[in-house]
Amino acid sequence: MDDLKVFSVNGPVVTVLNAPELQMMELVYVGNKRLVGEVIATSREKTTIQVYEETTGLTPGEAVRGTGAPLSAQLGPGIVSNIFDGIERPLRELARQSGAFISVTAGAGAGSLDGAKLWDVKITAREGESFSEGQIYATCQETQLIEHRMMVPPGISGRISYAAPSGSYRVNDVVVRLELADGSLKDLTLCQNWPIRTPRPVRGQIPISMPLITGQRVVDSVFPIAKGGTAAVPGGFGTGKTLTQHQLAKWCDADIIVYVGCGERGNEMTQVLEEFSELEDPKSGRPLMERTILIANTSNMPVAAREASIYTGVTLAEYFRDMGYHVAIMADSTSRWAEALREISGRLEEMPADEGFPAYLSSRISQFYERAGMVATMNEKEASISIIGAVSPQGADFSEPVTQNTKRFVRCFWALDKALAYVRHYPAINWMDSYSEYAEELADWYKRNVGPEFLTYRQELMSILNEENKLMEIVKLIGSDVLPDDQKLIIEIAKLVRTGFLQQNAYHAEDAYVPLAKQLKMMEIILYLYKSVKTAIAGTAEDQRSNLALSEIMETGIFYEIAKIKYETPNDRPELFDGYKQRIDHVLEITKKGNAGNEHSFNGNP
């Protein structure tokens, strides 16, 4: 294979003539600098390669070397709390070797995992035992939060002919030797390789049954996502996609977070890195970085590697899922990945479909989201991958191809809204355009674990917002003054729901994360206020004069008080909420009394 030579160069696309031995998706090294590339098309005459690094200076005639294997991720201890580029090169190591700027030649030597580091490994396999694929033969504490479990790679099973004693090992040290059925021997180290474009096998899918709890009210209470579910966060620039993704990555109750910065800003990845190293995991008090894996292929890094970054992320996630962990992937943003597809497709001069995107856009998106799910792993554990993908629609227009194709394959859609972002209502998830198909499937879980009334409250809250939406059509035309009191009440309560419940302050100590119990109580108080005021303004049938005007109740400032409960009641003291019910009763009582003493001032609607 020494005679393969570069024939043409066009940006990241390189062709080689007469190379029938190169396989599709094979990893190749291109040119004298050994640039990493992948075969993406092959014919009798010409083989096309996409190169993951800058091709500046590459000359026709330079050598191309095949490896016989597809582009793979190295999986083993040292992944968690690390930061990689789109093809799993360790960025910290690159910075150490070549400084602050990523140069082309830097990556050549660096393996994905630190080969020199010693891990304290506990070997659980014993000689003579039979092991099949997915079974755990050794463990080590990767970070304080994550125990790394070494598994027999997929497709391999046999009898253990050698097992090393527990102790300190490097990732490439042989710790177990397996005698396969055909008598051949297979050495197992602490790591394995897996091609990034192939999903890792599982025993089977199992039905979705529990939510991914995020501590964000508009998600947990209104549009929940399940563990093993898929969600899309579409929004124009400045609507807070990244902020929402960061919030979810910080607070959701997955065991491991894979954060893929795909074609986004460099400073954002730096922010995640800095912030997550300082922030503490609410459960263990350890830095969040100890359960986080970052993949950073920023917008100015090579575009082909951006295309690969999504698959690298999901492959790392699958590896940890196979150990029995619940993993959540944040992909920010899938639109940039789609654009990378478009860019490469354009260089290949493929026939474009919608807006220049290749015709296979839709199938690629579906294949990606299909790698999420709640599964039984090969070692009979229940584990999941949840995928939350940001979408950056061109011109904030949700009818563009990436948003539309994503919508078909995700079951939870959190539409971010420019108008909400303008008023600094974050998370700017629009309650009319968003939906979650998981709400039904999770109903049982909510009933059992939060309270049977949770779903009723949710429904009531939604119908208030719905009704407000209708009323606003009228208000926009003629103002709110002409509405009768009961409709005005809807508007006021909806405003309270929006500012006091849906809006959540990511920078407030009490509000950044809210447990489900408090979410339930908050809904309860808001609805209690609604019902009490509704009764108070309706009066009783026999005594119409006992009723109150909404404006009088508004003047007491009780709505304002309730809007602040999100800040004033600490997360760990839900009992404080009962005081608010009494407070509402008390305020209404006083208003009524004051009214009785001064009846002349009351004259219904102003």
Added chain:
Amino acid sequence: MSIALTGIREINGPLLILDGVSSVGYDEMVRLDLADGSRRLGRVVQLEGSRCVIQVFEGTSGLSLSNISARFLGRPMELALSPELLGRTFNGAGQPIDGLGPLYAKKKADINGMPINPVSRVYPKNYIHTGVSSIDGLITLIRGQKLPIFSGSGMQHNKLAAQIVRQANIGEKGESFGIVFAAIGVKHDVADYFRRSFEESGIMEHTVMFLNLSNDPIIERILTPRCALTAAEYLAFEHGMHILVLMTDITAYCEALREFSSSKGEIPGRKGYPGYLYSDLASLYERAGMIQGREGSVTQIPILTMPNDDITHPIPDLTGYITEGQIVLDRSLDQKGIYPPASVLPSLSRLMKDGIGEGYTRADHSGVSNQLFAAYAYVQDARALASVIGAEDLTATDQKYLKFGDAFERQFLSQQFDENRSIEQTLDLGWRLLSMLPREELSRVDDELLEQYYVHEDSGETAESEAAAGGDAR
């Protein structure tokens, strides 16, 4: 290596196609020697066996298949660098045009730069004071940020940029700072306006200018911002200077890119712009920031004119997805005579949240700005309603909002070209305006801050609006 060749096969738009070349690298520079002794520069943009496609920066007019010879320079496009860049003026391809002779180069660097490793970046947190209330108060500029101005033809973006350059404390006391100015396809008088304004503020010797004017070669525009950013990175990261890069007009850059792409026969994306426009713009904008262990910083203020004032046009749209916020100028404010006509609602500074507050500006900054945003957003609703049912029929609160909105535009947004407001002045002004609204409406601010800053009715303005509202309620 340097090989001279004739054998031109085809000339098409800015592209030159050569046959029979060997050992030529992708992205390599080419020098074209014309029969009349003049020279042009080009770059290899595609290689196929022994055929090579060259993009000629100065354009191909006057070239024929027989009157030129090409010489491959064996290296990508490089810019000569030295601290003496400061005070000099170059053309769009980095050649001196100020008559002061060539630059004595300490080093040369590839103008395409290299991506900064996210691990080596420092997350920007230091606030740059600009003295413009709308920016300092609501769209705070942070050192190391890329914050574009989205404008339209005929609006005062240049004036605003000049004011920012004059007033901004780009470097703290004792730190060295510099301005890198890239004119990309703008008219001569615009470039001249900036030169004069730099001279007037006495910072010309801190300024490097790269000028590609509207009558200069179009393809050269693709080089201009890259040269400018290479100079900026050199001064910032090797000489510890705080550099502010002004680039105007990015729209002209994108159009040059489109022209080049279509002459190359590439499949177009949206509106004929190439599919890689996002990646290409990112390769410019991402060259802002700060790096661990180095003192300097690169802050970018690119200016772009939105075609037809359309913010969803691919150029502002893709820019907004890459930059860390945007300052949007609004034509209706401009027509009202408000300068700077910053439309604050669609404007945003993404890095603001970490660079304001206690220790940076003032503890109440974030509260005030959120409240101003929320209140001014509500003003838009109230105005819409007022235009339907008349201002008289609005509720008393809505009428207060209308008054607040007008005062906000007249007093807060609007300021003089030479008015340099301190952050205290800006925030206090914000509080004075917010105090025109009933206290219960200010739900975005903590009670403690309200207690401290809310101005009660005894102030003339508030009392006046109270009286007006009271009158209407009956």
